[in-house]
Amino acid sequence: MTLDVARIKGDFPLLSRKVRHDLPLIYLDSGATSQKPVAVIEAESDFYRLHNSAVHRGAHLIAEEATDIYEGARIKVARFIGAESADEVIFTKSATESINLLAYSLGQSDTKSSFHLKPGASIVVSELEHHANLIPWQELAKRSGASLRWFPATEDGRLDLSNLDQVIDSSTKIVALTHQSNVTGAITPLSEIVKQAKSVGALTILDSCQSVPHFPVDVRELGIDFLAFSGHKMVGPTGIGVLWGRKELLNQISPFLFGGSMVTSVSMTEATFADTPRKFEAGVPNMAGAAGLSAAVDYLESLGMEAIHQHELSLNDYALAQLKEIAGLRLIGPYENIDRGAVFSFTLEGIHPHDVGQSLDDRGIAVRTGHHCAWPLMKKFGISGTTRASFYLYNSLEDVDRLVEGIYETQRFFTARGL
Amino acid sequence: MTLDVARIKGDFPLLSRKVRHDLPLIYLDSGATSQKPVAVIEAESDFYRLHNSAVHRGAHLIAEEATDIYEGARIKVARFIGAESADEVIFTKSATESINLLAYSLGQSDTKSSFHLKPGASIVVSELEHHANLIPWQELAKRSGASLRWFPATEDGRLDLSNLDQVIDSSTKIVALTHQSNVTGAITPLSEIVKQAKSVGALTILDSCQSVPHFPVDVRELGIDFLAFSGHKMVGPTGIGVLWGRKELLNQISPFLFGGSMVTSVSMTEATFADTPRKFEAGVPNMAGAAGLSAAVDYLESLGMEAIHQHELSLNDYALAQLKEIAGLRLIGPYENIDRGAVFSFTLEGIHPHDVGQSLDDRGIAVRTGHHCAWPLMKKFGISGTTRASFYLYNSLEDVDRLVEGIYETQRFFTARGL
Amino acid sequence: MVNLESLYQELILDHYKNPLNKGLASNPSASVHHVNPSCGDEVDLNLIVDGELIVSVTWDGVGCSISQASTSVLTDLVQGKSAQEALKIIDAFSEVMSSKGSIGGDPEILGDAVAFSGVSKYPARIKCALLGWMALKDAMLQAKVIR
Amino acid sequence: MVNLESLYQELILDHYKNPLNKGLASNPSASVHHVNPSCGDEVDLNLIVDGELIVSVTWDGVGCSISQASTSVLTDLVQGKSAQEALKIIDAFSEVMSSKGSIGGDPEILGDAVAFSGVSKYPARIKCALLGWMALKDAMLQAKVIR
């Protein structure tokens, strides 16, 4: 193991919680939201205690300090993902807002723009998408008359790229894909997709909610156009997300939310808008959230994104070997430890995911059950839901043992009762 | 004085900050954002330390606790503003998002709806609006072909209602007004406006950013349809705002952001949406922000909104009497202490607001300068900006003295240098 | 603190394994489809009434043991009762479910459904337990035997 | 710690009271309008060039003492200089402004403009000091005397 998990667990107050029957908590729900280290919690509270003031607005010292912290967070995030400049980083409330922002803004592209959508144009997604990277594009397709296409999922929960150049063709204006599936853990191989998208002049948008927190992501290396993620899944605070975009594109597209601090002039009937990032950040932003996100990036970098990735690969090896052995367990996702994150969605023969989750919860193990906001994928696999255990930097091999043990106990419990 | 300001100041860590030249801070910029009491800061950090988990999603104890806290905040806010039910309260990231949500959703109303906007229809705002309650309606007017109309401002910075029934007439679909001007402090008298809007079948939308934090607001008594405000101006956290709306209206209008947790079913091509409030809250919300907002409401209620209002009236009496006496000072806003909040925007003969702000900052007094995101109002008054001192529950009569003293010193400083 | 044994009582798992009235009868007076969007559990329910009388409640569905068993128990319980009586039972059950464990429920009214009282300690499962019950209420509204 | 006296030097307030080159000359080679959206300060600037040479920079505007005085100083400084020299001066001034007080600026290059070095300690005022300077750079770009 490359991470000192025992020490890391100590940084996260919630992980020493006791739950049902006074059991220590085994938190395996980081795919939904991650826990927060003390450094992040204190960055937020220090902001409120010492520097709270409206950024870009006040004529006083505290406002200067708040602005420094907020813009400092932008610079830090920009470096973290390899952006060309801080102007390419827009703070939103969540990945969901980031993606919706894009869908609304691109939908406003005027008829002369190469991104203008009309009947005959297509938008490409996949069967693996989280609802957040599916429904905004469904709605944009409806509004614009463009058609929605998708890559199917393979049997082991990866993207089926066998028809790459039929799916992305000359009609395609937008390719919006998940970077890592929140259900199957499959990591999307991007180079061929980006090449094809580029060759037809389509924009590539990456939902990196499940990638940026888990392995090194460099937007320039990937060659994509836009990227969206949430702070709360990367040991950061709730209520802050990021949209990254190439600067020349951000300057081309329309603003989304209108209000204070995003204008260059305003009359009663007309307004003109500032350049990126200001034009996309109307209103007083989540300043404490930015301070917390900045501390989250520091925390992740202090461990090293590559080390975090290696840690998850070790967890994968250890978990996959054991999960394979459990009779009646069907993994929804890749069985081999290649291009996958430490996310294990599974069904148990004869026991409904809800009942599995309940039983694990009773043993102090926190997992998620249901469709994981990826309903079409469930339908594809002919199931109504899965139980999902998702691991992160604070999870140990012992946590895997506890999960496996919990699954066996669950099977025994329900089998003993005739299921 | 009805509030024990000395004790209250002690609840707000930032107010014991020292600023330039080691001077104690006099914070007079609550109109931009308020400071936070310890109880709010700790509500957020306790959420992270003890209960952090994705609401409505997990199958485990911590997720249940997080959901209880989040939905408990909704119930608390609903009671605070007199809503019929918690379902009428939608959490957004800010008042800016709340108003934009409405502008986008109402813009989607289908042709059969009585709110459908088309050429010939009108949207009514005022010259006193903050950009957040102006530009979204400008954009909606552009998108829909409806025309934008407005109530002018009077000489003393109030709404000029003399042509009420010409401005709001049978073409009017939406009336969106500020409840208290963030520049002049004028409080909008609503009963005649609401009556007229009702009589023509128009929706009334209130920007209550500057009212909900400062005096008792009861949505049912006001008879309005929608209301928007931000947590950060009411001793709450950054990154959380509220949209309140009448339930039957919220159930009629389209969702705005699309994603997880707002659906009833999803296929690759189609989604159906849940009822309010879920349909407006796509994605993992600002859960810690909701916990903090709930604590903010508790804090305000422990003092009493009426007591806070009375306190501001006392500050008004005290401040207005002294500001009137300052030669060369022009108040942009009502001179009499009737229907106005404790907000004092002013210009000083011969000294630019920026220079006034700088001089006050040098004396430890934090104010805001500029157009206050109300550019059209500045143009109306033929000025490029004002200096604004905005008071709140933690400000004392001594703070007024310090401001007045600071203004005199500023005048002496620049006069001595020949201005 | 409820434990797993008291939540998953034998009666519940029995109904889950051998559900009653499963399989939709034809020519219903009202037919409804309800979903629990947070987990994907679904129920189709057909109601046949004769005047005020509930003649048959049949259903089909997929879901967890709690949702399936509670629907099974419900359909058995209301058969042959008047719509008003059925509504009283549904309301009593809803009250138990929202009681956070403080109300056990009256066996005179709720019959076998008292076995579900442990569910009310688990907020995420309450919707499971209520799925069929809310579907029946909806069906009775559609059939206009309640208002 | 800079104090108010050192920020508002006599030279600055003198230029504010009696600005140089205020009033727009006609027939400019380039004409620009710049605004500081956060405070509403505005400047109109007319540039007249002859080949590479800056013949005249005239301006009009409203704003705080810092923005007005610094524009006045600028217009005086660049008159009769080549576009390249003017650009060097602008870059040197920008460097001072972004130095957070650590660079005082070279009086050989910046002349009277060194009086503004205190401004760099106040992030909110830097844009005021730079307003006219950015406008001139823009005008030179438009007049194609720099790239």
Ligand SMILES: Cc1ncc(COP(=O)(O)O)c(C=O)c1O
């Ligand atoms: C009257 C008014 N409306 C709207 C807003 C916008 O609020 P926020 O920036 O929190 O969205 C403000 C505050 O800036 C305001 O004072």
Ligand SMILES: Cc1ncc(COP(=O)(O)O)c(C=O)c1O
């Ligand atoms: C792959 C993926 N995309 C998008 C989202 C939405 O993120 P959020 O709810 O933080 O906006 C999530 C998480 O829920 C996710 O896992």
